[in-house]
Amino acid sequence: MLHDTPRKADYGSPAQSPTFGFQLATRGARVAQQNSFGSEELAGAWHDNGGVEFSVQPERVAVGAGSDDVHNEYPEGHSGHWGAVFNFVNTIVGAGIIGLPFAILQCGFWTGLGLMTLAAVLIDKSSVMLVQAGEKTGRLNYEELMGAMFGAAGYHTFCFFAFVMAFGAMAAYLIIIGDTVPQVLRACGVASGALTDRRVVIALLSLLVVLPVSSFRDLHKLSFASFISVLSTLLLVLIVVFAAPAEGRTYDTIDRTDIFTFARGTLFAGLGAISFAFVCQSSTFIVYRSLGEGARSVASWTSITHMSLSIAWAMTMAMATLGYLSFGDQTRGDILNNFSARGAAAAAARAFLAVAMLLTYPMEMVVARHVLDASVCRALLRWEEARLGRHMVITILIWAATTVTALATDDLGAVLEIFGAFAASVIGYVLPSLLYLKSHEGELRAAALVWKGAGGAYAPSWRERAAAFRPFYWAFFMAAFGAVACVAGTVTTILDNH
Template identity: 25%
Template sequence: MELQKINGHSKDDGFDGLDALAEHDEFLPHKPGTKKEVHFTDFEGKTSFGMSVFNLSNAIMGSGILGLAFAMSNTGIVMFLILLVCIAILSAYSIHLLLKCAGVVGIRAYEQLGNRAFGPPGKMLAGCIITVHNIGAMSSYLFIVKSELPLVIQALLDETKNTGDWYLNGNYLIMIVSAFIILPLALMKQLGYLGYTSGFSLSCMVFFLISVIYKKFNIPCPFEDKLHHNITPTVDPLSGQNSTADFCEAKFFTMNSQTAYTVPILAFAFVCHPEVLPIYTELRNATKKRMQTVANISIMAMFVMYLLTALFGYLTFYVKVESELLHTYSRVDPLDVLILCVRLAVLVAVTLTVPVVLFPIRRALLTIFFPDKPFHWARHIIIAICLIFVVNLLVIFVPSIRDIFGLIGATSAPSLIFILPGIFYIRIVPEDQEPMKSRPKIQAACFAALGVVFMVMSLSFIMIDWATGESRSGGGH
């Protein structure tokens, strides 16, 4: 993209006075005789609008979709819809703040915004939060491998129950997959070609959604639990009366000890913010308005997909839906061919995504601890091995994927969506253009404060749930 003069912009470009100055003037004046810092506006974007929407949708889409039906079962349909709408709107506003910050200082990475806002501590903070979030994402992907791969092998061997053999033990299987598939891919110097798997991943999730909708009309209520050899449920254990009507009735509003996980799961499902600026850089004819439109369309598409998945998954299993939706289907028919195909597709997608998610973590760690060091194979390999080892330990010892969604969604997700964009905006946008008492900065401050409230409340409820040892009806695998 060629840099245009500010005077050349028309109102149709979507720039107000601040945005025009932000896109084309440096916040810190360039000194003559010094090397000019490369900005995202110096790159010629070649990615089309449609492909940018596709890429950002892939960045949003993740394993969080498997936990949404569980979230709906613990809030009710109406409350879930309200929360989903709120998180989607707030995510779009968060991207708006990031784009304005990036325009002011002309940089294209989340960590660099942190460095411009607060210096090295800000850069380290952003890098650490992205690292924690991506470790959580890797853990959730491997947790899917842990819970789903034994069921696939069991179905392929035509076994009706787990015989206890090592090849049906999820802990052994994730170590084998990590050692022979993920680690070799993660050791490559560049992993660009794996970007092609993003299309396959999104296709897998669309296939998953279609299967969830189809199965809603093919699984009776109450369903026969073939894993536990009973029909779930028929009799209330307290009153002795038939409870089928209550079990098969959708709740519009409900609240229990698991409701605390809903906001973190939803927040986890909408995080894409570290990828926004790189996609903005590559967008053809990039303007803030054009990129915001890309973000809005992507968020809307994922909103529809999330809502349909949660709704039809919940209306299939109601209160018996588990924290990983795909696993719940094995209780109805462990040998179902359609679900087996879905499992295989999702397993391949998440396994190939783990190395892609690992690369930003390694880059963040190298930026924090070895900022001025050239590439070295020993560091490259050791960091990859250590990260995969830590993630394997988390997946082996954490009892439920719900705990991963909850904990990461309650910490890193509010930071990336709410807190950091808000405080970056306050610090980066000059006061002579937007005073602290101006409406945009007050909104940004309230937005960051809202993220702190979400984080504190979610963590408090989750800790209380862990401490009281409440029954984890949706979690155990």
């Protein structure tokens, strides 16, 4: 059985991960790259023709000592390929999807669509980078991988940002439940009473539905809930896509003169909401470890990631584009708040959204509970064994804190933007790229040696130098992009909401 708090392990014989070799020659100079799995030692052999040949020899990255089989330390779970896809899509397409039309408004139409596509590509690549680094070093926990690469500071840095991200997501889900369920009940004829009060609805559903489902320890048990959640979100998207244009025509105050504006000054705040919608790296290893016998490999995970991000991208693009074009400058932080309270389509969309949020919350609880237990209980307090009592105490504390937060605010747009800009940018872009670069230090040294031409004895062409660093282009870009998105997005959001 896979728990979200796996056993602590020593890691001495990690699996292998991509390396490459370089060969330079004065005639027909070229860089040959061979993709295999393993780190390397560099050796240089001088030749009479003035060239130098660099060979890359396999070498394991030693980050610890212990078992010869990392999979013995992280037992395989019970999820199949499609179960993992639904779980992963469920972590991606959560509360953020209904804030994406507003994110397009913040960014500008064309810039917003471009940033959504870029975010999907970067998240896809960074998720695979994480698993590659994890398999290489034998660390199949995000926080343990950070600890192996960057020490205690790295370990707790991840735990902090992952908890903030998950906490913001869970609070957003409960805010949405409070916004949607009372309106669904009004559309069904419940015009007054306690059930039309958002605070009462949040408290009741949080206690009666969210808390029990969030208490599961085995991620496999959430696969069916994830399937229902993804199906509900898909139906929500279809309703918005087909109903939003007609609803938008009922507005008399929409200014459509600049609806196709390329970019706006608040684009970094919009990028925060986009990042919030796509970032799922906190769940990467949790879902990866849940894969069943024979299904856990970099190749399998790459397929799962591509499929999950493709589904999520298609759903979010449809929602964002049609939602924004229908309501223009009147687009709200929660797109469903643009719909009439009593329309049948709007009521159905809100009902599907409420179901999706109720069933997505537990996936974020898995992340929040895991990192809080890892950082505080295991790392600081040295409590090794994961007992059921501790599991329930942490669950109840997180559940209570997110419920109180949702009761205290109803500004969904601000929650999505601030948590997305601050935490999602770091979790989704910065840390995965740094981990990939750190776990491939040997390959970077090889590339640097190619760049320098072995101390000046040989001058490689710019094409050869560029080819040497080609495996790291995305990682360098992702780190810079994430840093800018985090700082600029957080500052912009704070200033806009001050």
